[in-house]
Amino acid sequence: MPSQPLELILARQFGDSLSMPCFLVDPDGNLLFYNEAAESIFGLRFGETGGMRVEEWATVFTPSDANGNALVPEDLPLVKTISTGNPAFGTFFINSLTGERIQITVSSFPIMGRSNRLLGSMAMFWKTKEI
Amino acid sequence: MKIKVWGCRGSLPTPGPENTIYGGNTSCIQVTHGETCIILDGGSGILRLGKYLNPNVKEIHVLFSHLHLDHTMGLGFFTPLYNPSIKVHFYGPSTSNEPLVNRLRRYFSPPLFPVRLSELPRHPIIHELNNCQFSIGEVQVNSEYVCHPGATLGYRLTAGNSVFAYISDHELQMGSSNFPNEPEWTNGYEIAKSADLLFHDAAYTSKEYMTKIGWGHSSVRDAIAFGKMCKVKRLALFHHEPTRSDEQLEQMLKKSTQNLKLDFEVELCAEGMVYELE
Ligand SMILES: [Zn+2]
Ligand SMILES: [Zn+2]
Numbered sequence: 001m002p003s004q005p006l007e008l009i010l011a012r013q014f015g016d017s018l019s020m021p022c023f024l025v026d027p028d029g030n031l032l033f034y035n036e037a038a039e040s041i042f043g044l045r046f047g048e049t050g051g052m053r054v055e056e057w058a059t060v061f062t063p064s065d066a067n068g069n070a071l072v073p074e075d076l077p078l079v080k081t082i083s084t085g086n087p088a089f090g091t092f093f094i095n096s097l098t099g100e101r102i103q104i105t106v107s108s109f110p111i112m113g114r115s116n117r118l119l120g121s122m123a124m125f126w127k128t129k130e131i
Numbered sequence: 132m133k134i135k136v137w138g139c140r141g142s143l144p145t146p147g148p149e150n151t152i153y154g155g156n157t158s159c160i161q162v163t164h165g166e167t168c169i170i171l172d173g174g175s176g177i178l179r180l181g182k183y184l185n186p187n188v189k190e191i192h193v194l195f196s197h198l199h200l201d202h203t204m205g206l207g208f209f210t211p212l213y214n215p216s217i218k219v220h221f222y223g224p225s226t227s228n229e230p231l232v233n234r235l236r237r238y239f240s241p242p243l244f245p246v247r248l249s250e251l252p253r254h255p256i257i258h259e260l261n262n263c264q265f266s267i268g269e270v271q272v273n274s275e276y277v278c279h280p281g282a283t284l285g286y287r288l289t290a291g292n293s294v295f296a297y298i299s300d301h302e303l304q305m306g307s308s309n310f311p312n313e314p315e316w317t318n319g320y321e322i323a324k325s326a327d328l329l330f331h332d333a334a335y336t337s338k339e340y341m342t343k344i345g346w347g348h349s350s351v352r353d354a355i356a357f358g359k360m361c362k363v364k365r366l367a368l369f370h371h372e373p374t375r376s377d378e379q380l381e382q383m384l385k386k387s388t389q390n391l392k393l394d395f396e397v398e399l400c401a402e403g404m405v406y407e408l409e
Contacts, residue, residue, distance in 0.1 A: 003320040005262060006276045012308050012316065033308075114282050115225040115261035 007113035008032065008120055015122070023108075023123040029054030029082040032120065041127055043098035054079065061094040068093075078123040081108040085118060091128060103128045132270070132290045132408045134328065135161045138176020139400040141300075141334050141348070141370035142201050149376035154402025157201040158299050158370070160330070164290045167268030171286060171297050172196055176402065177205035184211060192267050193255075194274075195223035196299045197283035198234050207244045215252035222274075224282035225259035232257045260284060278306030278318045279347040285322040293408035296326035296363070299370055303353045305345065311356040323361040327408050330400055331357060333368035336383055351387040355397055367400040 004012075008024065012033045015022040021038035025031050031052040039045050042061065052060070058073035065071060073079045077088035087109040095101055108123035138144075138156030145155040157174030170180065170193045184191075191211055196202055211217040223231045232248070235257070239248040248254065260274045273287040277298055285298035298319050304310050306318030314320045323329050333355075334348035349357075351368060358366035371380055380399050388397060 001315045003315050003317060006278055006306055006318045009306055009308060009316055009318050010278070013305070016308065112227075114227060114276055115259075116227055117261060 004032070005113060005117075005119050007111055011111055011120070011122055018124075021125050021127075023057075023078060023125070024120060025054070025078065025082060025122075026120045027082070027118055029058075029079065029121075031057045038125070041096060041102065041104070041125075043096045043100075054082070061096070064093045066093065077106045078108040078121060081110055081121045081123070085110050132288065132293055132295055133163045134295055134406040134408065135163070135180075136176075136400055136402055136404045137161060137180045138172075138174045138205075139330075139367075139369050139371060139402055140174075140201075141332075141372060143373040144175040144204075145373040149378070152377040152401060153371055153380055153399055156402055157204065158196070159205060160297065162270070162288055162295065164270050165268065167270055168192065169194060169267060169270060169272075169288065172202040172299060173206040173209065174201050174203070175205045178208045181208070181210040189216065190218045190220075192220045192222065194272070194284075194286055195221065196285070196297070197224055197279065197281055198238075199281070199300070202299070203235075203238050206238060207246060212251050212255070218253065219255045220258060221255045222258040222260055224274075224276065224284045225261050226282045230257075231259045273322065275319070275322050277301045277322070278303075283347075285319050287322045287326070290408070294326040294328075295406075295408060296323040296329045296331075296361075298322060298329070298331050300347055301332045301349055302345070302347045303349045303357050304340075305347075310353070311360045314360060317357070317360065319357070320361060323357065323363060326361065326363045328365045328367065328406055329358055329361065329363040330367050330369040332370045334370050334372050336387070351383060355387065355391065355393070358395060358397065359393070363395055365396040365398075365406075367398055367404075369400045371399070 015035045024033040063071040077090040080088040089107050091105045093103050104125045105128045106125040111120045113119045138159040140157050156176035158172035159174045159176030160171040162169040168188045168191050236248050262275045264273045271289040274284045277285040279300040288295045308316035331354045332349045333351040335350045337350045337352045340350040
């Protein structure tokens with residue numbers, strides 16, 4: 001496994017030091033890291049799951065809108081950022097792995113490294129309300 | 132590949148009777164392979180390199196790790212730049228906005244230096260690098276951004292089966308998620324892995340590092356742990372602190388390696404030293 005570019009290592013270091021939940025993905029959307037705060041929302045530990053492909057993480061939490069309609073991956077802010085390279089924002093519901101239905105708000109942005117290289121994307125999210 | 136050290140001091144040239152073994156000139160390494168002449172960094176050591184350069188050399192490739200003063204301060208005194216029959220290439224880290232040539236022009240301009248880049252008899256050819264791979268003659272060069280304030284590159288030079296890695300200024304702990312355990316998440320690993328010879332920043336003792344986190348340099352212990360992780364065959368500790376005498380450097384190495392069982396060589400880089408990699 002080749003080592004990650006400096007910018008992603010620093011992004012992981014940054015995420016790791018935050019108490020706000022965060023996700024870090026590579027340019028193809030593969031989940032590289034989520035921090036402890038994210039672990040507590042999802043009820044999953046990074047050390048146990050490791051990385052996940054976009055099809056996995058975009059569906060494993062069964063994202064849905066306020067009416068309970070399932071969201072396709074393309075509707076998720078982080079997936080939008082991966083496919084367009086632009087920042088995105090959104091609020092939706094997920095089922096945590098402990099079965100809890102929670103509302104989260106997500107802000108995602110691309111990681112443009114030195115020399116304008118697109119190296120991945122990062123998402124920060126907040127638990128907005130519990131049902 | 133023949134590797135000659137013309138300067139391995141960090142931050143500031145430190146001539147003096149207490150520094151005769153390891154030398155006082157700042158970063159400058161000459162790599163020769165057949166006809167190819169590569170220079171890593173243009174610190175104060177480049178003056179003597181220029182003075183003793185083989186007169187048959189007509190093309191020189193200078194690779195800058197970054198543009199901090201200790202890595203560029205010798206450039207204006209590098210005589211081949213004033214010889215129109217020698218073609219000089221400058222390679223350095225690309226940033227997102229300002230071209231490398233503009234950043235180099237800051238050095239080559241009053242009041243820092245009287246001669247402008249455009250006034251040289253032959254303008255150096257500028258190459259901007261990021262994480263990339265290219266060849267100079269028979270030498271394959273890989274460059275990668277490393278963790279140090281401002282855009283900074285590490286270099287991996289491969290000729291035949293031999294590999295020389297150069298990471299002059301690098302803060303290992305800052306650029307790693309779980310140092311020294313996960314190569315995938317350790318910055319610089321790709322540059323140094325399995326190298327026959329690694330020159331790596333080892334500016335501080337472990338105790339000093341605790342008060343200098345974020346300054347962009349590593350401790351001797353961390354440099355050794357990195358060498359071990361990368362399975363290098365030989366590690367030369369680089370970027371000696373200007374305040375440290377020969378005696379103090381030797382004590383520092385002794386203290387940092389005692390009780391360590393190492394299966395590779397660790398030594399202090401010294402000015403004038405020559406390595407031959409087959
Ligand atoms: Zn330096
Ligand atoms: Zn520096």
